[in-house]
Amino acid sequence: MRSRHAFDDVRRAQEFRAYVAGAGGRLLHTATLLTAEPRDANPRAQRLLTLALARTYACWDRLHGEDPYDHTRRYLMIRFALSTLRYGGRLPFRPPPGGPLAGLSPQERLVLVMRLHEGIGEDQTAALLGLPAERVRAVQHRAMAVMLRPAPGSAPAQGARRRGAVMTGEAR
Template identity: 50%
Template sequence: MGERREAAERLREAEFEAFAAGAAGRLLHVAVLLTGDRAEGTELLCAALSRSYADWFRMRGEDPYACTRAEIVRRFAHRPWWRRPRGGVLGPLDVRERLVIVLRLYEGIAEEQAAAQLGMPSERVRVITLRASAALRSRPARGGAAPRVREVAS
């Protein structure tokens, strides 16, 4: 029984290492966009990856990238108010707007999926996407030009 458990543990480690090596860069970018800070984004990613590692066998049949991204979103959404982001590219946006913009525009997930992940109606996600995109377009960038925001077809 002990050998089987050790073999399963080695398999989990190998699978998880392969997943983390392939997905960590993009997941880190998601976390940094949300937090507005690389150190906080790294901390958020490490916590989410730790949770994914612990749940690795329970994730069978599910997309580990989507599960880890959902953990990043959950942890970011439930952070204390004093740890809320104040800067970064998405500086003028509040927490909900950041979540919607990152999921919809950066990650490119559908409105319905974003709504389900955030626990809000899809119409609300659409409205937040439009409002946040307009806020980002109207804000002059450091170079003087407004940042380009990619439109997502519904």
């Protein structure tokens, strides 16, 4: 009996390692966009992702066919939203100015990342955040207006194109 549990633990660890190897990069990019940190210096995003992955590993056996990526992503989004609610809609830190989404509020970043980067539907985003769909739509439009506004000192088309590439992970 003991060897069966040991085998199950080894199998579980191997499955989880394979999952993290495949999905970890995209999840880290999502967490980095949420925290508005630069790509190469993102300790808060790494901590957020570590918490989400720990939660996923803890309930790995109970997922029963549920997509682990969706589970981790959902917890990542909820954890970020709760951390901003704890501080009155603001983050307990000031995002560095070099971050691609630093000019947005935490709610705007959350909606924009969910809708555009992760491709989550408007109704599902609204349900996850506990907001009406109209509010999600308004927040998304407001965030897009900020993102499409040219950065000071840059050409309008280049600034909008650069920030749009950041959302898709194409910018380097």
